[in-house]
Structures are given as structure tokens and as C-alpha cells.
Amino acid sequence: MRAIPRHALNAGWILVLPFVVLVGALFLGPIFNILWLSVSDPTPGLGNYTELFTSDSLGRILWTTLRVCVICTAISVVLGYSIAYAMVHAAEGTRNKMLGLLLVSFWISVLVRTFSWLMLLGRNGVVNSTLETIGIISEPISFMRNELGVLIGMVHYMVPYAVLPILASMQSIDGRVLQASRSLGATGTQTFWRVYLPLSRAGLVAAALLVFIINLGFYVIPAVLGGGKVLMVAEYISVQVLVTLQWGTAAMLAALLLFGVLALLFLMSRFMKLSTVFGGARA
Amino acid sequence: MHDKQFMRETLLEGAQAFQAGKLGRRGFLALCGMAGFASASVLAGRAEAAAGEIVMWNWGGQSEECHTSAIGNAFTAETGMPLKFDTSGPLQGKIREMVDSGNVTADVCDGDLFDAVALGKTGHLEPIDYSVVDKTKTIDGYALEFGVSIILYGYAFMYDTQAYPDGPPTSWVDFFDTERFPGTRSLYKWANGSLEAALMADGVEKDQLYPLDLDRALAKIKSIKDNTIYWGSGAEAQQMIVNGEVSMGMVWQNRGRSIETDTEGRYKLVNNGAIAMPGAYIVPKGNPGGPAVMKFIATAQSVPAQLDLFACLGMTPTNSEAIAAMAESDQPYSITSEQNFPNVVLNDPNWWGENTDTAVNAFLEAIS
Structure with missing residues (x-):
């Protein structure tokens, strides 16, 4: 897109102004309210934020959240990359079928998935009872109600989110570049690592960011599949709001998540143009 | 404003x-x-609300039809006011938010008596009008300024009869003894009931429980942590048992009977040491239906309403006349029946009203 000539006031802005104001007010208002709450409840000051450094349990909850999110992001992106790679190189008909399957799993409600995993991998689930019947194991394997269960559930949920941006960036790679690489003597492996991977990097970063950010706010999957032992920040916030009424702590954690995500985007913007990551413009 | x-x-x-x-x-x-x-x-x-009706804020599911048949129909017949529902679950935080926002849309919440203590103190509730509601139609000590207990639910445990053929567990001591009774357990993850159970298992007499010794209770909870999973809702507790995930599981006592039926008797309810929880009706400050809601609460205290709630939801009546009128076959499942009452703990709403935040957070820290 060409740069828009800078008139003092573009008429278009007047048309959208009411909506900008409306969206701004409805969106920023509550956010400021949360920020305000985090420094005013129960007493004015930064007390809620100093808790971060003094409370062991907050530190542990944040660490659990971070650990689970990083592991889940890594697995989801690797799986997503492989799937996208297979899709790009499949015949058109097969690709459409694959996309269909991917979107179906994208649309299934998180609750349905969660309970399906319990049915499949629970103590008396299909997998455990089959393995026990054919005598491979004598005690059921604890897939669920622990951190492993949370990871299985979260990765399953996040893979479609990882595939879509990677797929988009792979589809825009010019196949002739790869042919050129091969014709200049690079092996298949070299072509992948030195040509294909760098060219699909934007999609990879976008997928990792998207998956990580969504992961940070996961609630249902850790609450159910973690069996109460994997306490992540979203569930903790909800308990502070609904049960213990420590709204200041909840608001502080919410603000922390918000600024964490913004900081992440900022860091990323130092290394690459965010607009290419999110497909706003073709680099 | x-x-x-x-x-x-x-x-x-x-x-x-x-x-x-x-x-x-x-x-x-x-x-x-x-x-x-x-x-x-x-x-x-x-x-x-201006049309003259009462909006009850409850937890959805079966409770909507049960509250209609047990209380709503009689109330409407008497006053001409219909009963409507908001089934989103009146957690303390939601009630506080509703009152603070100035847009109160519910008249009566199916809450806990400790909510009445916590939210009454902060000015979020209307006082109960005891000229309409009868103080004597509930358990002693459960008619408080900002809430009155209508039914009792509670925390009890169920065990797998096939897991323990040599002799079933009979108390919280057995529940916490993973040597004699191996297998996975489940506990409520928001501390309530779990703390009392742990203390009884650790040898505290049931009339000496309050104020709860948090450290002692949490040490006991941690001692079986590797063998415990935790549930956050009654449905989840039920699922853990019906799916065979646990050999012993804490449940809401009122659900025990239906779980016994669902599992065809494989899992059995143990009421010994059960913690009776006063389920209370509380009124958000500035409720739209006004004082008429007190009449509704009084209707819920009546014997037919109380017996109906028991039949429909398994919640034990608090009105002693209703307890006296219960059928013989219902006695084992009523938490306050003659056979159960001597072995049951009555939850202290004042302790929980004051200490929920500390207790829940300490509990979450201990189990996570």
C-alpha cells in the first residue's frame, strides 16, 4: 500500500471517529479500571506488586504458568510446522481435506475436548484399560490429572493455532527459490535449513507468539486435567475475584499478564517487523 | 450516582x-x-422486577426445576408473584460486583451462610427480616443477621466397595491412611470441608475444630498429596467417582444417594464425620423485588418445601418439623437424622466468613 498523503485532517477519519471513540472507551475504560484496582485495593499503593517478590506462592504460580506455556508452545509449534509442511506439499485435494480436519478440531469446544481426553486417557480410560487387558501394563498410567495431562490437553488445543500462520507463510514461499538452491548444489537438508526455514521464519514466530499468548490465559484445561495440582495464573485470578475477594491481587496479576504480553510484542518488534508476522504486508 | x-x-x-x-x-x-x-x-x-416477581440466583442444572416445584409454585400461588431464575451461580465475588455496579438484578441468592457473614460485614446484603422469616425454623446459630440457612448440604466421602473387600473405611482417619487403604482420593480444592476432614483425621475432636488450625490441617493434606486429586465442582466430584478415577472421594453429601444409585451400589456413602454446610438464602443490597423476598424465604422454610428440596436435591432440611416428618428410608441420607447427627460436624460460618481468603489461598498453595 502507498503511503497516505498527510492532509491535516482526512475526511475518512471523521467518519470512523465515533467508532474509534466508542471502541476506545469500551476497551480502554475497563483496562484502566483494572490497572487502577491493582494499585488501590485493598489500600492505595504498590502493595499488590511488592507481593510478587515477597510471596512464594505467587512466584510458584507464575513459574508453573511460564513453564507449562513454554513447553506447550515449543511442542505445538514443532507439530504445527510439520503439519503445515505436509499440507503445503500435499496435492490440492488432500490439502483441502487436511485443512477441513484441522478446522473441525479448531471448532470443537474446549470442554468437549477436555472431557474426551479424560475418557481416553483417564485411569479407567480406553487407552489404560486396553493396555491393561493385553497385559502391557499392570497399573494404569497417570496421563491425566497432572502436568502431563495439562500439556496434552493444551497442545491438542493449540496445534491448529500454530498451523494456520505457518501455513500462510509457507504458501507464500516461491518454489523456484528452492529449485535454485538445489541446482546450485545444496542437498535437500541444506536447502531446508538454509533456505526454507529462514523463509518461513515469520510464520514460525507468529505461531509461537500466538500460541504462547493464548496459553498464558488458559483456564479450563489446567483446572480440570491438572486435578487441582497444576495451578496456573488464570485460575488463580478467578479464585481471587470470585472466592477470596482479593481483587487487588487479581488485578495486579491481570496487569502483569497484559504488560508481559505487550513486552513480548515489543521485544519481537525489535527483531522483525510485526506487520509481516501478522500478515499485514508482504515483506 | x-x-x-x-x-x-x-x-x-x-x-x-x-x-x-x-x-x-x-x-x-x-x-x-x-x-x-x-x-x-x-x-x-x-x-x-417491576412486574412484581422474585428472581432467584442459583447454580442451574436441576436446582432450577427443584426450586420451582418446592418453593416457587407455593410462593406464586400465595402471592401471585412469579419466580424467575438467574442460574449463573452467586459466588461472593459476583454478588459484590453486582451490588457495587448499582445494577442489582437478583432478589435472593442460593449461597452459603459464610457468604452472609463476609458480605454482610462489607454492606453488600440486606438484613433478613425476622418478623417474616422464622428464626426457630432453622438450626441453632444458623439464623444470622444477613442470611438464614434453609438447607444443609455437606462434605462426606464415598468409597469403592470393590477396592476394600476386607473392611471398608469408616472415618476420615481411614480416608487419610494410605497404607491401610491404598488408592487415589479426591478432595474439594477450595479448602472448605477438606480442612475440617484433615483435622479430624489428625485426631482433633469434632467439637474442638474451630478456630481451624490451618498449619496442622495443611500438613495432613500434604501428607496424602501424591495420592490425591482435587475437584472444583460437584459434577466433577461425581465424575471422578463414577469414572472410577478414585477409590475414595469426597463428595457433596446430598449427592451421595444418587451416586450410589448411578454406580449400582459399588460406591458407598460414609456420613461419619460429615461436615454439614449451612446453605443460606441471602439478599443482595437494593434487590429489585424489595421486601417481598422475605416472604419467599419464609415459604422455603415451610415443611412441604423443605421435604421437597430433600427429595429433589438431597439437601437436608433445617426446619426441625420437616426433619421429624421424614420417611424412615430417607434417614440414612439426611445429614441431621437421628442416626447421623451425633457424628456430624456443623460448619462454623463465622470462622469461614472471616478467614476464607487466608484459608483458600493457603490451601491452593499447599496442593499446587
């Missing part, structure tokens, strides 16, 4: 006039427009 209140009152009158046919639809909508309210939100909120 005052102009908001004025707008609301104007709208309320408009809505009443609209209901009575004195104001046309267009006039009413114009009024809503002038007041800056979307008509839908007005109709859903204050205006609905």
Missing part, C-alpha cells in the same frame, strides 16, 4: 406504566432512549 438513580426510578415507573398499559410501547422505548438505556437491558433488569 443520584442522577443514575433518578433515571432508574423514572424508567421503573415507565416500565410499570407500560406493564399496566398506561404507556404505549413507543413511548416506553422513547423513555428508555432518553435515559440512555438499551431497552433490552431495561427489560431484563429493573423493569422485569
